[in-house]
Amino acid sequence: MEFERRPSLGHRSRLTACLTIDTSKRKAPARLPLVEEKYTLHEILGQGAIGIVRRATLPGSKEEFAVKTVYTDDPEMVLVSEKEFELLQSLRHPNIVECVELFSDERASRIDMIMPLVRGVPLDTAIKRGGAMAEEVARPLCAQLLRAVHHCHTHRVCHRDIKPENIILVEEGTRRSLVLLDFNIAIRGIALTPTGTRPFMSPEAWQTLPLFNEMTDLWSSGICLYFMLVGFLPWICHNTRCLAVEVSRFPIRLPESLSRQALDLLAGLLCRNVARRCLVSGALAHPWLRLARQELKDLLGVSHSGSVFPPQPAYRDWEVRARKSLVDGDSDIFGHRLESSGGGLPKNLVGNYRSETVLWTIG
Secondary structure, eight states: OEEEEEEOSSSSEEEEEEOOOOGGGOOOOOOOOGGGGTOEEEEEEEEOSSEEEEEEEOTTOOOEEEEEEEEOOOHHHHHHHHHHHHHHHHOOOTTBOOOOEEEEETTTTEEEEEEEOOOOEEHHHHHHHHOSOOHHHHHHHHHHHHHHHHHHHHTTEEOOOOOGGGEEEEEETTEEEEEEOOOTTOEESOBSSOOSOGGGOOHHHHTTOSOBOTHHHHHHHHHHHHHHHHSSOSOOOOSHHHHHHHHHHSOEEEOTTSOHHHHHHHHHHTOSSGGGSOOHHHHHTOGGGOOOHHHHHHHHOSOOOSOSSOSOGGGSSOOOEEEEOGGGTOOOSSOEEOOOOOSSOOTTEEEEEETTEEEEEEO
């Protein structure tokens, strides 16, 4: 705004304001973020430390999407998002989240990942609300999770962060399914650096071994199955140092109410020795999951005539150990070596005797 002195109609002069606009200095309207040029963003579905998830739609379409927005100007974060997008583009499976598009907007310092909207409840929320699942409810969900893991491993992808928060339960009438999310720390091939969420990290990850592979996903899947069947995690400690010792050495307690087949599968998945841990093919072939024989042939590409267990070290040479409960005053944590009872229980189960009740634990 500029002021000019102009003579009035009379003989007296006065100061009048005259507005002049310099159009050469007018700012162009702010450009919309790239994602908003194509999608209409709606309410916030979730929020984290560095980003949010919002519902989105395409103009003229009823299809709904979830837009995960990360606000950052760190080139490393951009590379992480691009890697996650590339991995998800190579994984097409009904139990794995799909990624439609990725917008990397340097001007707005944000990254937007577009995924189909999955309407469901995280597994951890479902368990907190409803408690432990019955085996017949958990069985198909466990099978779907292992199928997703099998698909990842077929494409040499290790998820490295399988946990209830990254598993969405979807109800469609009487059918319940799950979707595996969050591949931002997934890696293709062998991992060089251990990572993940501490209560779900495998013993080899806690020991910071220089190399570890997709077998860590089998351990995490076993912890998720335990969480579904028991209603809480097997660990008592919350302190990081204490938790590392508990995961690496202490037996895992199991309630006596679980069936022997469920105990057997848990023992295979939660075997601390990586060489003996159950492979994903062996887990999918386990009788507890009750998979149809033809479905197994189609999925795994192998014949399962006779025994459903493929010959693999995961189900061989289990140790048989038992210990008295620390509640009974036994200071020997790992107890005494016993002979197999021949009752069909996996040999790395540990009998924890308290009065007449037997609580089985995985040694």
